[in-house]
Amino acid sequence: MQTLFAGGNLFDGMQQSPAGLGVLVEGGKVRRVAPLPEFTGFAGPRVDTSGCTLMPGLIDCHVHLTMGGEADPATAQSKLSAPQIALKTLERAQITLKGGIVAVRDCGGKDYIEFSVRDAIRRGEFEGPQIRAAGRMICMTGGHGNRNGRVADGVDEVIKAVREQIHAGADLVKIMATGGVMTPGVDPEDAHYSREEIGAGLAEARRFRRRTASHAQGAEGILNAVLGGVSSIEHGIFLNEECLRAMLERGTFLVPTLAAVLNIIRNRDRGIPSWAVEKSERVFERHKQSFLTYYRAGGKIAMGTDAGTPFNLHGENALELQYMVDLGMSPLDALRAATSLAAELCDLPGQGAIREGAEADFLVVAGDPLADISRAARREHHRGVFRAGRPALGLPAMAGALGRVAAQAAF
Ligand SMILES: [Zn+2]
Numbered sequence: 001m002q003t004l005f006a007g008g009n010l011f012d013g014m015q016q017s018p019a020g021l022g023v024l025v026e027g028g029k030v031r032r033v034a035p036l037p038e039f040t041g042f043a044g045p046r047v048d049t050s051g052c053t054l055m056p057g058l059i060d061c062h063v064h065l066t067m068g069g070e071a072d073p074a075t076a077q078s079k080l081s082a083p084q085i086a087l088k089t090l091e092r093a094q095i096t097l098k099g100g101i102v103a104v105r106d107c108g109g110k111d112y113i114e115f116s117v118r119d120a121i122r123r124g125e126f127e128g129p130q131i132r133a134a135g136r137m138i139c140m141t142g143g144h145g146n147r148n149g150r151v152a153d154g155v156d157e158v159i160k161a162v163r164e165q166i167h168a169g170a171d172l173v174k175i176m177a178t179g180g181v182m183t184p185g186v187d188p189e190d191a192h193y194s195r196e197e198i199g200a201g202l203a204e205a206r207r208f209r210r211r212t213a214s215h216a217q218g219a220e221g222i223l224n225a226v227l228g229g230v231s232s233i234e235h236g237i238f239l240n241e242e243c244l245r246a247m248l249e250r251g252t253f254l255v256p257t258l259a260a261v262l263n264i265i266r267n268r269d270r271g272i273p274s275w276a277v278e279k280s281e282r283v284f285e286r287h288k289q290s291f292l293t294y295y296r297a298g299g300k301i302a303m304g305t306d307a308g309t310p311f312n313l314h315g316e317n318a319l320e321l322q323y324m325v326d327l328g329m330s331p332l333d334a335l336r337a338a339t340s341l342a343a344e345l346c347d348l349p350g351q352g353a354i355r356e357g358a359e360a361d362f363l364v365v366a367g368d369p370l371a372d373i374s375r376a377a378r379r380e381h382h383r384g385v386f387r388a389g390r391p392a393l394g395l396p397a398m399a400g401a402l403g404r405v406a407a408q409a410a411f
Contacts, residue, residue, distance in 0.1 A: 002026045003389055004042050008049030009368060013056045013340040013353035015332070016370055023054060025360040028388030033356060047397055049364055052383050055335065055376070056352050057102025057361040059342035060317040061255045062213075062234055062304025065089045065096075065117065065131070066110040066148075069313045071271035074147055074182070082113060089117045092314040093128040096307070097392050099315035100376075100385050102361035103130040105304070105346050107174050107213055107234065108137035110148045115169050127393050130361075132346050134174035134213065135165040138201060143192045144180035144215060158193070158201040166208050171347075172231075173205035177214040178221030180235075181261065181279045182309060188283055189218035189238060199228035211347055213255070217283070219243055226252050232302065232345055235260070237283050239290035244297060253300045253345045256291045258323040260306035267311040276310065292328055301329075302345045303338035315379075322377035331373040338376075360389035364398065 006022035012033075022039045024032040032038075066089050070076040077085065089109075096104060106114050118131035136150040138161045143151070152161035162173050175198055179186030186192075193201075198214070205212045206229060214225035217237040225233060226246045232253035239247075239254075247254065264272055264280040295301055305320045306312055321334045329337075343352025350359040364384035369376035383399060385392040 002031070002042075002044045003047060004039055004044065005047045005049055005054055005362070006036055006039070008052040008054060010354065011053055011055040011335060011370065012355060013343075014336065023354060025389035028360055030354060030356055030358045030360050033354065047364075047384065049398075052364050052366050053369055053375070054354065055363050055365065055369070056339040056354055056358075057363045057385065057387070058100050058318055058338045058376070059103045059303070059346060059348070059352055060096070060101050060305055060307065060320075061105045061232065061302045061342050061345055062107045062257050062306050063096070063104045063314065063317070064108055064306070064308035065092050065104070065106050065114050065314070067308030068092065069308055069311055071267070071310055072273055073308060073310065077110065082111065085110060086113050086116060089114055090120070090126060090128065092308075093117055093121065093131065094126070094393055095315035096317060097127065097129045097387065098385060098395065099317055099379060100363040100382050101129055101317045102363075102385075102387060103343075103346060103348055103351050104132070105172065105213070106131055106133040107215075108134055108145060108149065112136070112168050127387065130348065130351065132171040132348070134172050135168050135170040137174040137176055137215070138162065138165070139176040140192050142186070144176045144178065144183045144186050146183065149176065153197075155197055155200040158197050159204045162201050162204040166205070166210060170210065172211045172213060173201070174213045174215070175201050175225070175230075177216035177225040178218040180215055180217060181264070181276050181283070184273065184275050188279060191218060191221035191224060193221070193224065195224045195227065198224050202228040202230055211345070226250060234304065235287070236290050236294065237287045239293060244293060244299075247294065248297060248299055251300060253302050253341070254291070254294050255302050255304035255345070256287070256324070257304050257306040257320075258287070258291065258327070259312050259320050260309045261287055262323060263309070263311040270311070272310045288327055291324070295329055295333070300341060301333070301337045302342045303334070318377045318379070320377075321373050325373040331370050334373055335369060335376060360386060362386040
């Protein structure tokens with residue numbers, strides 16, 4: 001069956017398209033993008049996007065679906081059985097899709113539970129976003145992420161840990177290069193692997209054609225990961241001149257996850273562990289500077305939120321667009337970061353663009369997000385979410401507002 005989307009503006013993942021285009025969908029894919037007169041006489045179903053902008057569904061390059069965004073997610077998770085975590089993981093994936101996010105990169109789960117959710121969605125047993133998942137994050141003894149991560153020390157063990165993730169079904173490999181905010185007793189500025197260890201792990205992942213992500217906050221760890229050939233630096237809080245140069249030279253992505261730190265600071269009095277609040281407040285100014293410096297230097301930035309961390313809610317991922325623009329990114333670049341560039345980083349060639357042959361995964365928003373990013377960032381302006389050309393999860397094809405559709409399941 002064919003469906004024609006027409007009537008409003010079109011952002012194709014790279015730029016605003018000329019007015020008066022129609023997008024014909026067939027078999028879940030974009031079949032044709034052409035001026036409306038070409039579709040004269042089309043008698044099939046239409047989605048009227050008048051007054052709205054049709055754009056690719058958004059992609060979040062950094063989420064944790066096994067975590068629920070509670071004040072203390074690790075403690076909340078520890079009280080749940082594996083089957084309970086699995087159900088919540090599926091529920092969060094669906095809430096994420098309702099928020100206009102058609103694909104996510106899960107940057108560290110628990111006991112591969114998120115793989116079963118990914119695979120069930122892939123097989124069509126449940127509706128949800130496309131999921132790329134890292135499995136267990138790889139970290140050193142006592143390092144950031146050691147509660148759910150795969151602890152590995154020394155070159156040989158790091159290589160073995162990478163092989164384990166690939167054997168378990170990881171789409172990408174996540175290696176922790178520094179300390180972080182959400183683990184007690186570690187300092188975000190400390191490098192957590194030697195250059196040799198992290199370089200060996202990244203090379204092993206590459207050997208099996210896996211992209212890589214490094215949680216990297218301090219400059220020494222960032223540099224270790226970048227020189228090891230990592231695909232993306234997550235957070236990137238203390239970028240210095242040397243990091244900047246190395247990242248620009250190699251085309252390394254930065255996934256800033258501004259929402260992670262911002263939501264901890266904004267909700268500091270709501271039960272978040274005090275060490276996490278203290279560290280967030282300590283790093284936030286530098287975080288903002290690093291993001292802007294990389295942006296102004298022309299570095300590649302892909303949108304990611306770290307959803308699942310305190311008060312960083314699944315389903316509200318698109319707010320990251322607003323945070324990036326508030327700091328000085330143009331709306332056009334923010335939208336690219338969440339569509340075409342995110343698809344490049346996540347290795348999802350059919351996503352992040354509206355062009356012939358691409359997946360018909362769309363977000364329709366009221367008004368023009370290139371003039372006002374809140375149109376894409378805030379759910380109250382969303383009018384339709386489509387997966388494979390069909391309204392996602394029983395949402396109406398075009399609704400007055402989708403912002404009230406789903407409450408966060410974790411609360
Ligand atoms: Zn994370």
